[in-house]
Amino acid sequence: MLPVPELIPEHKLLSESEAKKVAAKFNARLEDFPKILSSDPQAVKLGAEPGQLIEIKRNDDGNKYLYYRYVVKG
Amino acid sequence: MKAEAINDIRFTVLSPERIRKMSVAKLIVPDAYNEDGYPIDGGLIDQRLGVIEPGLRCKTCGGRAKSCPGHFGHIELVRPVVHPAYAKTIYMLLQSTCNSCHRALMSESAIKELRPVIETMTIDESDEVLKAVEGQAQKADKGAESAAHAGLQQNGNGVSMNQSMVISASMPAIKRLKSVKICPHCKAQQAKIKFEKPTRFMVGNETLRPDDVRDWLSKIPDDDLMLFGIDPKATRPEWFIITALLVPPVNVRPSITLESGERSEDDLTHKLVDIMRVNRKLEQDIDAGAPQIIIDDQWELLQYHVTSYFDNETAGIPVSRHRSGRPLKTLAQRLKGKEGRLRYNLSGKRVNFSARSVITPDPRLSVNSVGIPIDIAKGMSVPMYVTKWNIDELKEWMQRTEYPMIVNVISKEGVRKRITETNRAELLASVEPGVILERQLIDGDIALFNRQPTLHRVSIMAHIVKVVPDKTIRINPSIAHPYGADFDGDEMNIHIPQSLEAQAEARYLMQPKLLFMSAKDSSPISSLSEEQVMGVYLLTLDSTELSREETMELLSYVGITDMPEPLKNGKYSGKSIFSMLLPVDYSTEQKAGRDNIVVIKNGKLKSGVVNHSAVGGHGFMIMEIFDRYGPDYTEAFLTRSINLALKYTYMRGITISVRDFYITDEMRKEREKLIETVKSNAEVVMKNYKDGKLEAQPGYTVKETYKMLLLAELDSARDLAVSIVNKHFNYTNNLFLMSEVHVRGDIRTIVQTSLLLGQQNVRADRPTRGYSGRAIPYIAKNDDAPESKGFIKDSFFDGLEPTELYLHAMGARASMQSKSLITAVSGYLMRRLINAMQDFYVEKDMSVRGAGGALLQTIYGGDGIDPMMAGAAAAAKKRK
Numbered sequence: 001m002l003p004v005p006e007l008i009p010e011h012k013l014l015s016e017s018e019a020k021k022v023a024a025k026f027n028a029r030l031e032d033f034p035k036i037l038s039s040d041p042q043a044v045k046l047g048a049e050p051g052q053l054i055e056i057k058r059n060d061d062g063n064k065y066l067y068y069r070y071v072v073k074g
Numbered sequence: 075m076k077a078e079a080i081n082d083i084r085f086t087v088l089s090p091e092r093i094r095k096m097s098v099a100k101l102i103v104p105d106a107y108n109e110d111g112y113p114i115d116g117g118l119i120d121q122r123l124g125v126i127e128p129g130l131r132c133k134t135c136g137g138r139a140k141s142c143p144g145h146f147g148h149i150e151l152v153r154p155v156v157h158p159a160y161a162k163t164i165y166m167l168l169q170s171t172c173n174s175c176h177r178a179l180m181s182e183s184a185i186k187e188l189r190p191v192i193e194t195m196t197i198d199e200s201d202e203v204l205k206a207v208e209g210q211a212q213k214a215d216k217g218a219e220s221a222a223h224a225g226l227q228q229n230g231n232g233v234s235m236n237q238s239m240v241i242s243a244s245m246p247a248i249k250r251l252k253s254v255k256i257c258p259h260c261k262a263q264q265a266k267i268k269f270e271k272p273t274r275f276m277v278g279n280e281t282l283r284p285d286d287v288r289d290w291l292s293k294i295p296d297d298d299l300m301l302f303g304i305d306p307k308a309t310r311p312e313w314f315i316i317t318a319l320l321v322p323p324v325n326v327r328p329s330i331t332l333e334s335g336e337r338s339e340d341d342l343t344h345k346l347v348d349i350m351r352v353n354r355k356l357e358q359d360i361d362a363g364a365p366q367i368i369i370d371d372q373w374e375l376l377q378y379h380v381t382s383y384f385d386n387e388t389a390g391i392p393v394s395r396h397r398s399g400r401p402l403k404t405l406a407q408r409l410k411g412k413e414g415r416l417r418y419n420l421s422g423k424r425v426n427f428s429a430r431s432v433i434t435p436d437p438r439l440s441v442n443s444v445g446i447p448i449d450i451a452k453g454m455s456v457p458m459y460v461t462k463w464n465i466d467e468l469k470e471w472m473q474r475t476e477y478p479m480i481v482n483v484i485s486k487e488g489v490r491k492r493i494t495e496t497n498r499a500e501l502l503a504s505v506e507p508g509v510i511l512e513r514q515l516i517d518g519d520i521a522l523f524n525r526q527p528t529l530h531r532v533s534i535m536a537h538i539v540k541v542v543p544d545k546t547i548r549i550n551p552s553i554a555h556p557y558g559a560d561f562d563g564d565e566m567n568i569h570i571p572q573s574l575e576a577q578a579e580a581r582y583l584m585q586p587k588l589l590f591m592s593a594k595d596s597s598p599i600s601s602l603s604e605e606q607v608m609g610v611y612l613l614t615l616d617s618t619e620l621s622r623e624e625t626m627e628l629l630s631y632v633g634i635t636d637m638p639e640p641l642k643n644g645k646y647s648g649k650s651i652f653s654m655l656l657p658v659d660y661s662t663e664q665k666a667g668r669d670n671i672v673v674i675k676n677g678k679l680k681s682g683v684v685n686h687s688a689v690g691g692h693g694f695m696i697m698e699i700f701d702r703y704g705p706d707y708t709e710a711f712l713t714r715s716i717n718l719a720l721k722y723t724y725m726r727g728i729t730i731s732v733r734d735f736y737i738t739d740e741m742r743k744e745r746e747k748l749i750e751t752v753k754s755n756a757e758v759v760m761k762n763y764k765d766g767k768l769e770a771q772p773g774y775t776v777k778e779t780y781k782m783l784l785l786a787e788l789d790s791a792r793d794l795a796v797s798i799v800n801k802h803f804n805y806t807n808n809l810f811l812m813s814e815v816h817v818r819g820d821i822r823t824i825v826q827t828s829l830l831l832g833q834q835n836v837r838a839d840r841p842t843r844g845y846s847g848r849a850i851p852y853i854a855k856n857d858d859a860p861e862s863k864g865f866i867k868d869s870f871f872d873g874l875e876p877t878e879l880y881l882h883a884m885g886a887r888a889s890m891q892s893k894s895l896i897t898a899v900s901g902y903l904m905r906r907l908i909n910a911m912q913d914f915y916v917e918k919d920m921s922v923r924g925a926g927g928a929l930l931q932t933i934y935g936g937d938g939i940d941p942m943m944a945g946a947a948a949a950a951k952k953r954k
Contacts, residue, residue, distance in 0.1 A: 026921055032929045063937040068929075 010057040013046040014068075019053035022068055036069035043071055086308040087160075090317040097148035098122045098134045101321055104350030106329070106339060118343050118350070123147050124323045144323025149350060151319055152357045153369075154284045155377040156273040158384050160314035165269040167291060167302060167311055169252035173277070174262035176293035178301050179254035180247075185301065188247060192300060248301060271390045273377055284377070288315040316380060321346060341402040345383045345394065352376045427454060427570045435551035435561050436542075437720055440713045441600050442587045444523050444537035445548025446515060446568065451541045452477050454570050455512040456519055457484070462507050471513065472502050482512035515570060517541055520580045522569040523549075525557040529904065532556035532589055532599055536571075536580035552606075552716055553586055556599040587705035591697070591942045598696045602689040602716060605728070608817045609719025610652060612726055614684040618648030624725065625651055631721045632714040648722075649679040655714050657703050664694045686816035689715060734809040735871045737802075737828050744798050745829050749867050752791045756860055759783045785833070785840065788865050792832035795825045831866035831874070834885035837892070840864045841884045850880050 014022065023030050030053060036043055038050050048054055048071045056067040088096075099122040106119045113119045121133045124144030132142040156164065171178055178185065255264055268276040275282040282290075291314065296306035304311060327340035339347075356372040382394040385406035393401045409415045429450045439445055446454075458480075460468055471480050472493070483501045484490045486508045493501055505511070515521075519539040528534060533556070542548050547566055554560060571577045582588070592599050602610065612618065620628070625637065625646040638650035658677040664687075666672045672682035672695075688695040700708040737745075762768045763780040770776045799821055803810040813819045826832070834841060840863035842848075847855040853862045861867070864881045868874050874882060914930060917923050920938045922931035934940070 026919065026929055026932070028927060028929045032927050034930065058936065060936040065933050065936055067932055 008042065009059060011042040011046060012055045012057070013048050014053045014055050016052075018055075022053060022055070030070050033068050033070040035072045037074035038071050039074055084308060086305075087310075087313045088320065089310065089313045093146075093148050093318040093320050096146050096320070097318075098145040099147040101147050101149050101350065104347050104354055106343065106347070107337065111337070118321070118339075118346050119324050119329065120147060123321070124325050126324055126328050142325075144325035146323060147321040149319045149321055149346070149353065151317060151376065151380075152353055152360065153373050153376065154288055154315045154317045155373075155380045156275075156284050156287065157314050157316050158272050158381045158388060161269070161271070161273050164287060164291065164311070164314050165267070165275065166252075167294065168267045168275060168282075168287070170248065170302065171290070171294050171298070172257035172260060172262055173264060173290070175257060175260040176290060177257065177259045177295060178298040179251045179257055179264065180301065181258040184247070185298070188301065192303070272381055272388050283373075284315050288312045288317075291315070319349065319380065341396070341404060342383075344396065345379065345402055345404055348394075349376065349379045349383060352379055425569065427572060428567055429454065430565055430567045431545060431547045433549055433554075433559060433561060433564050433566050434546040435554070436548040437550055437552075437716050439540060439548055439550045440538075440709055441550045441553040442538055442585055442709045443540045443550075444521060444568065445542035446521065446539050447545050447547065448477070448541055448543055449545060450547075450568070451515040451539070454515040455481055456515060456570060457572055458511045458513055459574075460505055460507050460509045460511060465505065465507060468511055469502060469505055471511070472498070472505065478514045478516045480511045480513045484510040484512065515539055515541065520571060520577050522571060522580060522584065523557075523566060524569070525559050525564065525566045527901075529558075529908075531593065532586075533558070534584070535586045535589060536584035537586065550600075550713070550716070552600045552603065552712065555601075555603075556586070556592075585705075587709040589942070590700055590705060590708055591944075593940075593942045596697070596941045596944050597692045598700065600712060601691055601693050601696055602712075602719060603691075604817055605723045606716050606719040607686050607690050608728060608812065608815060609721070609723035610684045610689055610715060611686075611815045611817075612728070613648040613719065613722045614652050614679060614682075615648060616681075616683075619643075619645040620648065620651065621645060628718060628721055628725070629654060632717045634714075649681075652684060652715075652718070653677060653679045655711055655718065657699070657707065660699070660702070662694070662698055664688070666694070690816060728808060728811075730808045730812070734807050735828050737871075741798055741802050741829070745795065748791065748794050748798065749830070752788060752794070753860055753865075756784055756787045759787055760858065781839070785835075785838075788833040788840075788860055789835075791830065791865070792822060792825055795829045795832070796821050798829060799824050825869075827870045829869050831869060831878070831882060833860075834864035834866060834881050836864075836884055836888040841881050844884075849884065850877060852877050852880075 019030060023033075026032075030051070033053065036048075036054055038044075038048060043054065046054065050071050050073045052071045054069045054071060056069065058065055058067045094100075099116065099120045101116055101118060101120060103114045103117040105114060105117050107117070108114050113121050115121075121130070122145065124134070124142045125132045125137075125139050128139045131138060132145075134145045135142055137143075180188075256262070257264060265277050267282075270276065275287060289312075292310065292312035294311060299306045299311065322342065327342040329340060329343065330338045332338055352372060352375045356369065356376060359369050359372055378391060379394070381388055381391060382402070383404050386394050386402050386404040387407065387410075394404070395401055407414075411417065429446075431447060431450065436445055458464075458468060458471075468480075474480065475495075480493060482490050482492055483504065485504060486506075490512075491497065491501060517540055520536050521539050522534055523537045524534040526533075535556070537549075540548075547568065549559075549566075551561070557566070559566065571580050586600065590598055590600070619641065622637075622640070622644070628651060629635070629637070632655070634654050636654065638646055638654055640646055641650075653674075656674065656677040656679070660674055660677045662672070662674045664672050666682060666685055666687035670682050670685065670687075672684060672688055673680040684695070687693060696708065696712065699711050703711075759768075759780065763776070768776055768780055768783075771779045771782070774782070799810070803824070805811045805814070809819065809824055810821075811817075813821050813824060836843070842863060845851055848857065849863065857863075861877075864885065866874060866878045866882060868878055914922055914924050916934050920933050921929060922934050924930050
């Protein structure tokens, strides 16, 4: 099935310093974040490398919040 | 003692030498006692094996019954037998080694390649290593991994195999060895080995006797064993053949002395006697030079007894029985299954300070309390800590000789003593600050209350104890809902928290009044139902006016001693009576059902009827009161409104009678007309389909469309009949009243009992299966008429035609089946989800964390809202 672009929330690749800030905010290591495969279409599109953090702007039923995923090999 | 971490555990097989070394006694007499009833030396309860009777001393360690742990003995088998649990491994070894030189049937070069892989292999990397080995063997066998798992399971029953044994033996390269025809070492031709379960091995038609097998296995070189995952330093395969049988100490198989003085031996002892008898007979036969056939017979019998000694449910051999015909419980039976050592004794937990009884309803109890039967209260204790402030009071308590009294005194040293008439004075003198007294359970104590299955948080809550007479645990019927309990014989458990910490935790975190809002959708976990809703409804009707006496009776019943404002005629309106339950500053205006707006100003019900929408399942009034006035007021409001409603229901009275089911001739006519309309509409659909005029709906075939339209047409009969009931029935019909006020039954049940049952469905379709072209033989083949396929035009009240009854039963059966299947499947799904998520928690920053601090959600639920604490407004929003 073809992806439906408007249904995919906005993904953004974070720089190393941004990622560190986010990790500090949640008092967690990068590996503690939910994972995303580097082969995931969104990761491929952003050119994400394993070890980087992707920020996802989610919008559930009008509730807007940020979600993060740690890129892993795969 | 210093604690050390365990690095690894190795399971190995005992060698005959090892068994002889462990043994404290070689057993030779196949019996337990002599004529004098004294244990025989060298018999099965030889006193060197330990003592279990008080007074005697162990001949090995000199300990008494309490201190002697028991010692192993052994039996020398005259002829060896196969250990049944290792038969499979033996078979694998016989197949994979040469029958002449006993080397592994693998070329030297192949062994050389495989050795480093196997030697570095561990179970953790099973996946990757297995793949590597597969590659090395140049034969991709996809079954290897599952075979490894199967191997683990097969051997998980009692006898454990070395883990690497399982892995390497399930490797394709090793598995292939059994098909090698010529030994790569000595070039000998390999005969096919057969294995007859449970313990017989054959070469061609020749039986391989256990001693032959032992010789064979003992000649397999140490270096080759590694290939099969056997560490030769720990285990030699010839030990899989039993030469010396280890006999467990008497502590493991105690004998029981019956009241009559008769001794009864343990099943294991019986089995060991059997083994020794055959062993002795075999020895005598051999010594007497009996023919080989006789010896083989005895030998086989010995093998049978040893096999059933390990597992009396071994497939392929008869079950060994006690004299009474009861199957013997041998080693495997002791461990296996629900009543086995593992599940019953090791995993099975039992708790103190708990009780269980049948529950019965008692609306006069608060939803927050629980009625504990006096007999249970007497048997439960709660610790009281003696301090200098309460010592005088507690000493007075100590004098009590009937409930509620102090039952135990725990001294400062921690010694618990039960108070008796003889030691009371002495113990009383020993009471000083620091001593702990245990008293019986009394009103106001806290008890954890639980009903299984404990599916969610509100399946265990802390209730305030109220001691009641008789034997059943009493609860307010309205609190049965979160537990999923009813009163048809349900039993529930109570636990009495002992430490002050546990009591405090229960009081501040676990009471129903504190958990009052459901974590699911912010609805109250407890509310008014059935005749309680009827009560408030009738009470708050505009027309309800009560006399002064009635008003006083009602209000005093719920503990209210004030009177509401009387009406001009000196009577009291039901609304004003209900208002007495409301907080004085409570104001609200809510739509509650059709044509009904509840208006409350400053604690006075101005207009509207209080009904299901206000105080039932998702009732706004309960939620608003919880929101604004908190747990304590809500508890009081709920308990009072329940009792006020019940009292009024009983005062006024409400019932149903057969008359409520009658339909008028006019309704009958309307029903006939309705059936005609539905049938003709259905015929139109059928005709269109036959004429090919029906157009397929998007995503469906013409036939599917036809079925859907027809079913929709027939299904509509019931809905159309609802309007007939609505038109002709009014609130003078109590059945109709109950359904309208959401007390019990809905309008469709009235339709089904009084008008017509309508279309019956089997798996969302008309009943068709059974006979070819028809559901029951009474119907003509391929008859597609509505009546032939489950359209029932009669009502329960009129009675069904025989065909109708059958078609109705088909639908009922199908829906019942799917219901029970769905509950089982979804229940298990729920269990797995709970199990996977049980240790998730919400961190202070509102993020959700899992095991090891893994971040699962950046903000709980995407909005950070706790449904339980969200309040009525959020609840309403969420439900939308």
